[in-house]
Amino acid sequence: MKGYLWTGGPGSPASEAPPADGRLAPWEAIAVDAVGNVIEFWGFKRNQGRVWALLYLRGEPLTAGEIERELDLSKGGVSMLLRDLERWGVIQRVRLPQDTVWRYGAENDLVRMVTHVIEEREAGFVARIRADLAEARRLAETQSGLPPDRLQRLEKMATLAEHVERALRLFIKTSRLDVSGVLSVFRDEATGARRGSK
Amino acid sequence: MKGYLWTGGPGSPASEAPPADGRLAPWEAIAVDAVGNVIEFWGFKRNQGRVWALLYLRGEPLTAGEIERELDLSKGGVSMLLRDLERWGVIQRVRLPQDTVWRYGAENDLVRMVTHVIEEREAGFVARIRADLAEARRLAETQSGLPPDRLQRLEKMATLAEHVERALRLFIKTSRLDVSGVLSVFRDEATGARRGSK
DNA sequence: GGTGCAGTTCAAGCGGTCTTGAACTATATG
DNA sequence: CATATAGTTCAAGACCGCTTGAACTGCACC
Structure with a gap:
């Protein structure tokens, strides 16, 4: 199937578009930051918006580690951000069959x-x-x-x-x-x- | 800061007219702070709201010095706050005849x-x-x-x-x-x- | 059991905003 | 002109929330 099983080593190469390891594509960075700004404007944390935006744009669930790398955040930070977003119901935590890690997908609300x-x-x-x-x-x-x-x-x-x-x-x-x-x-x-x- | 809950019960020894030098009457303090909170909520400075509220409640223009004492703010701070409020048109600076100081009165907008x-x-x-x-x-x-x-x-x-x-x-x-x-x-x-x- | 990775928690540090206090300007008064 | 008071400006510091990084738990696999 798709790239769901990411179980490679540390250097597992990205299958298609996104660099998957380093930083986002420029257009993604811009969009993600735009959402971050909006969300901050509304009194939330900027990075909460950025995380949601990334998940939404990607369309498929990402792991905390991936988010961490893509948005250049700390491990602890990502954990807390994800918890907030999940509590509010704007992201969803899913565990794929025979997979050991949690992945997070954007809700649309x-x-x-x-x-x-x-x-x-x-x-x-x-x-x-x-x-x-x-x-x-x-x-x-x-x-x-x-x-x-x-x-x-x-x-x-x-x-x-x-x-x-x-x-x-x-x-x-x-x-x-x-x-x-x-x-x-x-x-x-x-x-x-x-x-x-x- | 100070001036929050005031559990004194009725018949409190507060003088009828506001002390004019020290601090506000308890009910004034509460109202003033309430407005301060609202205004802060909308993204302004808390003290901007407090100043406006005081001026509005008093009904007559006060001097910067009076505001400073009533709300326990610094001289410089009051100056800046008043300028902001004036620029936005929510207070009015007036000079009474044969008076040398500026006084500030609340607009209602x-x-x-x-x-x-x-x-x-x-x-x-x-x-x-x-x-x-x-x-x-x-x-x-x-x-x-x-x-x-x-x-x-x-x-x-x-x-x-x-x-x-x-x-x-x-x-x-x-x-x-x-x-x-x-x-x-x-x-x-x-x-x-x-x-x-x- | 031991190793390694995913995830959580929290004290400490960082960065931004608001307030302070002192130096400064302006203006009126004797 | 000297003095005093009103008002302004701004650097230093207080304050507060966000992020970090390290210590910790939990789980899977060897």
Whole structure:
């Protein structure tokens, strides 16, 4: 079959396109870094994005060692990155039959990951802010000689916070909707073409 | 830092008017920090949010020195923070008649600031990503022995990026719309009540 | 059992950002 | 002009999260 059994020695030569040992092809490097930047922009680690991008572009599962070499990361780092990504469900750990090592393949729901984690962050975070503002209001109300316009402003602040929160929720919802179209495009190829030989 | 949970119970000995020299009233500290956290969450400096919140809550313009004392910041830091905020149009520098010092008052368009800066960031950033992916595609196409499914995945990546971008734009637009309602509520009070009541 | 490789964990180091504090400029006042 | 206070600038350092590299576990094969 394909190059699934990589069980060669240390110097096992790459079968086809990618150098497999050293560094990526230039175009891969660019694309991988682009995704890394995006993902960092969204508050994740740059290398989490790079790993996902590499796995996605390659289309077939890679081992931790390969990722380590291709992206020039440390062993420990790769281990942690993979664990994060797996926990979020954006990569999948597979053990091929009669193979001893784990391989990792990209899921296509990077978007789900982003919206999911944003949602999560937002949930805890917004709850906290809301609680704080409520607490502030409670305290402020017990104050006796407080000018009423001050309290008013505090209340407006809380209102504003609520609206921003609502906008954020809306965003998550719409972005998910908007993106689901793209995802469907992804999907038909995703699971199929993985071993969709040429 | 300090000024976090304040478990004192009602009837706390806090004076009615803020100490003016020392630290804020507990409820102010909480509200100010809450805003600081939000603003930090959006990628700004925490203290930028705190300064704006203080100015907004107080309703009347404060001097740099007052801000410095109330929020326990350094002189230089306050200067820089104020400049940032002013540049973004979320605070206003005013010189009262027969007064020699500058005072700073909050504008109400914190939201405009957030959306504005997000927009700005997004513009430069997304353009960059887009260019990178285009470049990657260009390079990849010139490669001869490249499996076609790889190129396909790269293209899908670009498509995804575009969709996310579109979603982001939509978010900014809607959030602005959504919030403009709140802003109008803000406005009627904002400029008027500054030194009203009394 | 022993050797070697895959994978995990974590203290220490590195790099980037934010804040500080002191030197500096500007402006008003006697 | 001397002094004092308001405001700005920036190098040094505090701070914080990410990455590294080494020690460790676990597993397979000899």
